[in-house]
Amino acid sequence: MRLGLLGGTFDPPHFAHLVLAEEAIAQLKLDRLLFVLTADPPHKQDQAITPISQRIAMLQAAIADNPDFEFSRLEIDRLGPHYAVDTVRLVKEEQPDAEVVYLMGTDSLVDLPTWHAPKGFVAACDLLGVMRRPGDGIGLQAVEAVLPGVAAKVRFIEAPLLEISSSEIRQRIAEGRPYRYYLPPAVYAIIRQQGLYSQE
Numbered sequence: 001m002r003l004g005l006l007g008g009t010f011d012p013p014h015f016a017h018l019v020l021a022e023e024a025i026a027q028l029k030l031d032r033l034l035f036v037l038t039a040d041p042p043h044k045q046d047q048a049i050t051p052i053s054q055r056i057a058m059l060q061a062a063i064a065d066n067p068d069f070e071f072s073r074l075e076i077d078r079l080g081p082h083y084a085v086d087t088v089r090l091v092k093e094e095q096p097d098a099e100v101v102y103l104m105g106t107d108s109l110v111d112l113p114t115w116h117a118p119k120g121f122v123a124a125c126d127l128l129g130v131m132r133r134p135g136d137g138i139g140l141q142a143v144e145a146v147l148p149g150v151a152a153k154v155r156f157i158e159a160p161l162l163e164i165s166s167s168e169i170r171q172r173i174a175e176g177r178p179y180r181y182y183l184p185p186a187v188y189a190i191i192r193q194q195g196l197y198s199q200e
Helices: 015-028 052-063 084-094 106-114 118-124 140-146 166-174 185-194
Strands: 002-008 032-037 069-072 099-105 127-132 154-158
Touching: 002 015, 002 084, 015 032, 015 052, 015 099, 015 127, 015 154, 032 052, 052 069, 052 185, 084 099, 084 118, 099 106, 106 118, 106 127, 106 140
Parallel strands: 002 032, 002 099, 032 069, 099 127, 127 154
Antiparallel strands: none
16 A cells, blocks of 8 residues: 655645645555644744644545545644654554655755654655645755655655645635635635634
8 A cells, every 4th residue: 555644734724735635646646645634743833823623623624525535643642742753653653564655845855854853754754755846946966965865765746836825825814815715615614614814
């Protein structure tokens, strides 16, 4: 089995997340893709994050209609902060026969040397699925110089450029600007019903 991992705070989950996930399944021939919701992201300790129960509800709603997508509680049911290296190792322990593909953007690939235990992370992953953006310049050689062996594990995912981010959606909602069609309808409904991200 080839298993993809897509981690994030998903605050909120949006169409760019789903496009990346679907393209990863198709291009990397994944059998399943786990959406790993990070409860306590180490790099966002100084930021206000929506309560975990609401992020769980939004993410489950976003992926409910796709049988290839699976919601994961790996980083919810254990104490944080949560590091990618620990998550990959846990998945490998639980499913020792699975080939684990960790998904990320090119910005994360470039930043990989600054991650917690980056050498251990690269060693734990079977492959790294990296989403390409049109026209991006990737300094893979520079990353390889710091983390030998990473280049051999990188598989690029070609996807349409969707300039959508969770932070922009939150800002749009706070400012009363349109945001409906950036999100799956079920996620939009939860945000409206619960008044999430609004400053009113």
